Amino acid sequence: MTAKMEASEGKMPHNKLLTYGLVIAVVGTYLTYLNVLTGVAVFSFFGGIAAVAAIWWGSDTIKHLCSYGLGTGVPSAGMIAFGSGAIAMIVGTKFGIASPIVTVILAAILGAVIGYTANNIINMNIPVMIMSLMELAIVGALTMLGFASMATGSFEFNQLIIGSMSLSVENAGAAAGGAQTFLVTAIPQYGNSLIGGAALAVIFFLGALALQHPFNACLGPNESQDRTLMLALSCGFLSMIVVAVISLVFLGLLAGVINLVISLIAWFYCYKTYIDLSKRDAYAWLDSKPIIEVGGDQ
Amino acid sequence: MSALGGKAAGGDSINPVGTVVGLVIILVSIGITAVLGSSLVIPLIGIIVGGALIAFGVHFVPVGGAPAAMGQAPGIATGVAMLAAGAGLAGLFGGAWAFETTGDFLISIIGGAVGGGLMMAITCLMVNATYVFAMGIPAASGKIAKDPITGDTFPEYKSQGTEGHGLPFISFVGGVIGGLIAGLGGTIIYIELLDAYSTGLATLMQAKPEAIAPLAISLAGIFAIGFFLVNAVLAAYNITGTIEGPHDPKFKRVPRAIIGCAVASAFCGLISLLLVTNIGM
Amino acid sequence: MEEIVLGIGITALAGALATVAGAAEDTESDIGSQGDPNSQVQLAPQMGYIHRIFNKAVSGEPPAYGLWCAIGAGVAWAFLQLNYNPALAIILGSIVAVFVQGIYCTSGYLGRTASLAKFKQPVYIDILKSLTSVTMAHAFVAIFCTTAVCYLMSAALHHPFALPLLGLIWGIALGAAGSASGNPFYGKERQYQNQKFGAGVPISASGNIVRYAEAGQRSSLDNGWFTTKFAGPASGICFGLIVFLELWRTVLFEKALAGWGAVIAGIVLILVFTFIDRWIEVWGRKTYGPYTEPEETSS
Numbered sequence: 001m002t003a004k005m006e007a008s009e010g011k012m013p014h015n016k017l018l019t020y021g022l023v024i025a026v027v028g029t030y031l032t033y034l035n036v037l038t039g040v041a042v043f044s045f046f047g048g049i050a051a052v053a054a055i056w057w058g059s060d061t062i063k064h065l066c067s068y069g070l071g072t073g074v075p076s077a078g079m080i081a082f083g084s085g086a087i088a089m090i091v092g093t094k095f096g097i098a099s100p101i102v103t104v105i106l107a108a109i110l111g112a113v114i115g116y117t118a119n120n121i122i123n124m125n126i127p128v129m130i131m132s133l134m135e136l137a138i139v140g141a142l143t144m145l146g147f148a149s150m151a152t153g154s155f156e157f158n159q160l161i162i163g164s165m166s167l168s169v170e171n172a173g174a175a176a177g178g179a180q181t182f183l184v185t186a187i188p189q190y191g192n193s194l195i196g197g198a199a200l201a202v203i204f205f206l207g208a209l210a211l212q213h214p215f216n217a218c219l220g221p222n223e224s225q226d227r228t229l230m231l232a233l234s235c236g237f238l239s240m241i242v243v244a245v246i247s248l249v250f251l252g253l254l255a256g257v258i259n260l261v262i263s264l265i266a267w268f269y270c271y272k273t274y275i276d277l278s279k280r281d282a283y284a285w286l287d288s289k290p291i292i293e294v295g296g297d298q
Numbered sequence: 299m300s301a302l303g304g305k306a307a308g309g310d311s312i313n314p315v316g317t318v319v320g321l322v323i324i325l326v327s328i329g330i331t332a333v334l335g336s337s338l339v340i341p342l343i344g345i346i347v348g349g350a351l352i353a354f355g356v357h358f359v360p361v362g363g364a365p366a367a368m369g370q371a372p373g374i375a376t377g378v379a380m381l382a383a384g385a386g387l388a389g390l391f392g393g394a395w396a397f398e399t400t401g402d403f404l405i406s407i408i409g410g411a412v413g414g415g416l417m418m419a420i421t422c423l424m425v426n427a428t429y430v431f432a433m434g435i436p437a438a439s440g441k442i443a444k445d446p447i448t449g450d451t452f453p454e455y456k457s458q459g460t461e462g463h464g465l466p467f468i469s470f471v472g473g474v475i476g477g478l479i480a481g482l483g484g485t486i487i488y489i490e491l492l493d494a495y496s497t498g499l500a501t502l503m504q505a506k507p508e509a510i511a512p513l514a515i516s517l518a519g520i521f522a523i524g525f526f527l528v529n530a531v532l533a534a535y536n537i538t539g540t541i542e543g544p545h546d547p548k549f550k551r552v553p554r555a556i557i558g559c560a561v562a563s564a565f566c567g568l569i570s571l572l573l574v575t576n577i578g579m
Numbered sequence: 580m581e582e583i584v585l586g587i588g589i590t591a592l593a594g595a596l597a598t599v600a601g602a603a604e605d606t607e608s609d610i611g612s613q614g615d616p617n618s619q620v621q622l623a624p625q626m627g628y629i630h631r632i633f634n635k636a637v638s639g640e641p642p643a644y645g646l647w648c649a650i651g652a653g654v655a656w657a658f659l660q661l662n663y664n665p666a667l668a669i670i671l672g673s674i675v676a677v678f679v680q681g682i683y684c685t686s687g688y689l690g691r692t693a694s695l696a697k698f699k700q701p702v703y704i705d706i707l708k709s710l711t712s713v714t715m716a717h718a719f720v721a722i723f724c725t726t727a728v729c730y731l732m733s734a735a736l737h738h739p740f741a742l743p744l745l746g747l748i749w750g751i752a753l754g755a756a757g758s759a760s761g762n763p764f765y766g767k768e769r770q771y772q773n774q775k776f777g778a779g780v781p782i783s784a785s786g787n788i789v790r791y792a793e794a795g796q797r798s799s800l801d802n803g804w805f806t807t808k809f810a811g812p813a814s815g816i817c818f819g820l821i822v823f824l825e826l827w828r829t830v831l832f833e834k835a836l837a838g839w840g841a842v843i844a845g846i847v848l849i850l851v852f853t854f855i856d857r858w859i860e861v862w863g864r865k866t867y868g869p870y871t872e873p874e875e876t877s878s
Contacts, residue, residue, distance in 0.1 A: 070535060070538075072377065072378065072379060072531070072534045072535060072537075072538070072539065073377060073638075073639070074638070075377070075380075075638035075639055075642050076377070076379050076380075076531045076534055076535075077531075078638075078642075079379060079380075079383075079527040079530075079531050079642065080527060080528055080531040080532070082524070082527070083523075083524040083525065083526070083527035083528040083531070084524070084528055084566065086520060086521070086523075086524040087521060087524050087525075087566050087569050087570050088569060090517070090520070090521070090570075090573065091569055091570060091572050091573050094572075094573065094577070106569060109569075110565065110566065110569055113323060113561070113562065113565045114528060114532070114562050114565075114566075116316070116319070117316075117320065117532065117558045117559075117561050117562045118532060118535055118558070119316075120313055120315065120316030120319065120320075121313060121316040121317055121320045121554055121557055121558040121561060122532060122535055122536045122554055122555060122558045123311070123312075123313050123316075123554065124535055161513050163660075187509065188505070188509075190505075190509060190510060190512050190513035191512035191513070191741070192660050193513070195513065195516055195517060195520070196512050196513040196516050196741070197512075197516065197656055197660070197741045197742075197743065198516040198519060198520060198656075198740065198741035198742070198743045198744035199653050199656060199657065199741075199743050200516075200520055201519075201520055201523070201649055201653070201743045201744045201746075201747045202649045202650055202652075202653030202654075202743050202746075202747075204520065204523070204524075204649075204747075205642070205645055205646040205649045205747060206646065206649075206650070208642065208646075209637075209638060209642060209643070209646045209683070212638060213637065213638065213683065213686070213687070214690075216636055216637075216638060216687075217636045217637070217686055217687045217689075217690035217691060218690035218691070218693075218694050219691070219694060220621075220691060220693075220694025220695050220697075221694065221695070221696075221697040221698075222693065222694045222695065222696040222697050223694045227690070227693070228690075231686055231690060234682075234686065235683075235686070238679060238682055238683075239679075241675075241678075241679075242650055242653075242654065242675060242679060245654055245657060245675055246653060246654065246657045248657065248661065249657045249660045249661060271682065271686075274686065274689070275689065277693075278689040278690065278692075278693040278702065279693075279702075281693040281694070281696060282689075282692065282693040282696055282701065282702040283695070283696035283697075283698075283699050283700060283701050283702075284701035284702070285701065285702050285704060286701045286702065286703050286704065286705075287703075287704045287705050288703075288705040289701075289703065290796060291629050291630065291631055291790060291791075291796055292629050292699065292701060293629065294627055294629055294698075294699045363615055364615040364616075364618040364619075364766075365782075366615070366762075366763065367614070367615040367616045367618075367619075367762040367763055367765070367766030367767065368616070368619065368763075368766050368767050368770070368771060368779065368780040368785070369763060369766075369767040369778070369779030369780055370779050370780055370781075370782055370785075374759045375614075375615045375616075375758065375759065375762035375763050375766065376614065376615060376639055376640065376641065376755060376758040376759055376762065377615075377639045377641070380639050380641035380642055380751065380754070380755060381641065381755050381759065383641065383751055383755075384641055384751050384752045384754070384755025384756070385755070387747075387748040387751055387752065388748070388752050388821065388825065390748065391738070391740070391745075391748050391749075391825070392825060392829065392841075392845075394738070394739055394740060395738050395739065395829055396829070396833070396838070396841065397739075398737075398738070398739040399829075399833050399838070400833070400837075400838035402838055405838040405839060405842060408842050409841055409842050409845070412841075412842050412845030412846060412849070413825055413845065415845070415849050416821070416824060416825065416828075416845050416848055416849055416852075417752065417755075417756075417821050417825070419848070419849045419852040419853065419856075420756075420817055420820045420821050420824070420852060421755065421756055421759045421760065421817060421821070422759075422856060423852050423855060423856045423859070424756075424759065424760035424813055424814075424816065424817040425759050425760055425763070426856055426859050426860060426863075427760075427813060427859055428760050428761075428763055428764050428809070428810065428813050429763060429863070430859050430860070430862065430863035431809075431859075432764050432768065432809040432810070432813070433763065433764065433767060433768050433776075433777070434776055434777035434867055435767075435777055435778065435779060435863075435867075436860070436863040436864045436867050437860050437863065437864075448857070450860075450864070454869035454870065455864065455869050455870065456870070457775075457777075457778035457779045457781075457870050458778075458781060458870065459779075459780075459781025459782055459783055459784070460778075460779035460780070460781060460782065461782075462779075463779040464860075464863075465856075465860075466860070467856070467857055467860055470853065470856050470857075470860075471853070474849060474853070511739075512739075512741065515739045515740065515741075516740075516741050516744060519740055519741075519744045520744070523744075523747065523748075
């Protein structure tokens with residue numbers, strides 16, 4: 001659906017973005033572990049910040065990949081990133097405290113195989129393909145892991161699949177005195193958890209659109225890196241608002257509201273800065289003014 | 299008008315080295331899975347077959363992209379990966395429902411295929427209705443002179459300066475077949491994963507299968523969507539932009555998409571089946 | 580029997596809601612100029628045609644509506660978990676989704692237009708002020724109806740998928756149906772009203788979109804007014820039929836012939852639609868005839 005793909009030469013080198021994005025995303029996810037250490041859920045918002053960092057880095061990767069002209073538009077890159085990222089992330093969460101690291105490794109391998117497939121079997125022959133799909137798979141997995149840990153306060157599989165406990169009352173038979181006794185056990189409910197209730201699907205698509213939107217929305221001859229990256233931050237924090245609303249279910253009022261307030265403030269700041277940057281880059285900023293004729297061939 | 303078409307494609311040929319490496323990846327994935335648990339091999343093979351079917355199905359769907367929205371090229375005016383995803387996921391919806399009520403594998407996968415085909419049949423019909431009744435434009439293909447099914451001739455029905463427009467009957471049939479095959483593939487992946495997870499997770503979590511059912515369904519559903527998107531986008535990369543249907547010359551590229559998606563599915567399947575092994579936890 | 584009667588009622592309601600959703604979705608995307616026709620809005624300034632059309636670059640419609648409906652259903656699911664009333668939960672979900680949709684719209688317009696500075700396309704900020712709310716209103720209708728359909732499927736028809744997953748699936752299907760049936764009408768018939776009726780747009784005319792209206796300058800609201808006449812209802816029928824028939828064949832026939840009833844009903848329906856399509860195609864060929872004379876390409 002795009003007319004022309006042109007990417008600006010970035011002021012910030014891609015490798016620097018990659019390093020910052022990866023480190024902040026992994027460290028941020030680990031900071032949610034403070035929930036376990038302190039016993040309160042208020043540190044969950046670090047997961048959201050981790051996810052935003054991953055999106056910020058990934059939007060630059062998409063720019064590099066899509067400037068080659070894939071023939072299918074920018075959004076498909078976001079879809080394949082999160083399709084593979086979702087697989088790596090869900091399996092990665094099984095590894096307890098090592099989950100974020102394992103998720104990165106799994107996603108990297110998965111992305112490399114898909115990149116190899118696209119490049120050498122489907123004959124795309126794009127030099128940055130394997131590296132880009134590797135990065136995108138890691139971005140997808142880390143974004144989902146970050147948002148999932150923000151919503152539930154944990155990045156471990158058991159916490160993501162168990163929503164609440166219900167009490168099961170079983171008749172243990174009549175005791176000797178004739179009185180009925182009951183065996184009460186706590187049974188985990190899977191259906192109302194983040195994964196069991198499929199709320200992860202929302203995170204899946206929230207991330208996929210936030211990842212592809214910045215470059216898709218800003219492409220054109222006057223694309224500039226700082227504006228695109230600011231939009232990436234804005235989209236990331238916007239997604240974080242939605243995740244904060246969902247986190248009300250899992251974290252309760254206090255932690256949920258902290259998530260919501262932090263994401264709202266951060267989003268508002270980034271969105272406002274993005275508008276200012278658009279104003280800076282635009283040819284003119286007009287309100288209720290007629291079409292300026294520049295003389296097309298009519 | 300898309301200025302993107304075809305720049306990156308390396309012709310219609312198959313890359314022998316890449317293909318051999320791909321086949322090795324498939325065999326290694328099956329081998330590792332067999333070591334981890336012999337009961338997981340059948341689901342993995344199901345996933346590979348499903349992925350290959352999705353790749354095959356996507357090539358049938360007539361997608362015109364931006365030029366189709368202006369009546370400049372035949373096909374449906376949207377992106378190839380997402381249109382196939384729409385049809386395949388509608389099929390997944392039907393297949394999952396049939397599996398819930400009947401529990402029969404064959405009925406469910408065919409039910410899923412019919413769901414995808416029905417979605418595409420209605421969509422293609424409305425495309426033609428819009429072109430004919432609202433825009434007064436008859437259908438004409440740009441790639442072939444004669445419809446191989448009905449024998450209609452196209453060049454004189456093609457308005458000047460365009461590559462054809464609307465959905466000729468062959469493209470309609472291609473769309474329905476694409477929906478059928480993509481729905482079939484998606485449903486196979488879903489049911490195989492559901493099978494592996496509902497038994498595997500029940501043992502792993504030491505819970506009753508009934509209690510684990512919503513979890514297994516959601517996991518299989520999310521994974522199936524993930525697989526679907528990966529395969530559909532890879533197939534779209536193979537198509538590079540637009541395709542008119544089974545009569546399009548680009549359709550000759552389908553073998554390498556099938557191999558590619560089988561490789562990607564094999565490896566993704568291996569990773570997704572790690573969930574029910576003792577690794578981790 | 581009572582179960583089937585209830586099922587048919589739910590199916591009819593879901594079909595009706597889906598029809599409204601499809602019509603609203605297409606109108607929204609045409610007012611915002613989303614999806615494939617937007618390539619022309621993007622191209623026009625490069626060809627020297629500065630315009631005042633909304634340039635809502637938010638991916639294609641299927642992924643975008645996949646996200647909006649997934650948010651609607653996901654947030655509704657969250658509020659249902661907190662024991663909110665379903666109607667309220669669905670409305671709250673749709674409000675959150677529409678908020679996200681509106682922000683994406685504005686950032687898409689600002690981003691694309693600012694990147695076109697080289698071609699002297701200014702940012703007309705009043706477009707955002709006057710049209711974003713209109714697209715949000717239509718999107719609200721579409722998201723609310725789709726989320727309600729998903730809720731009916733999950734709560735009343737007992738589909739195994741959880742609500743957010745259903746929202747994602749039907750959101751993508753809604754976007755696919757709406758963009759397929761609605762896009763050509765907006766892209767050719769409205770954007771290129773200056774071209775001949777009954778013919779495709781010649782490639783040489785690309786980018787020369789209509790920028791002036793009957794009086795004054797064309798606003799995207801005029802496009803919505805135009806496309807609601809055909810493309811909106813057509814998309815509504817398309818999505819409504821998909822949802823209705825998909826549910827109908829399962830609810831009514833799933834128990835027949837040991838489970839094969841629904842499959843056979845689906846195949847019969849596909850054949851019926853194939854015949855209707857062929858009839859439309861032949862009718863078009865007969866009624867309009869071939870393009871005997873060569874046409875002039877106007878550009």
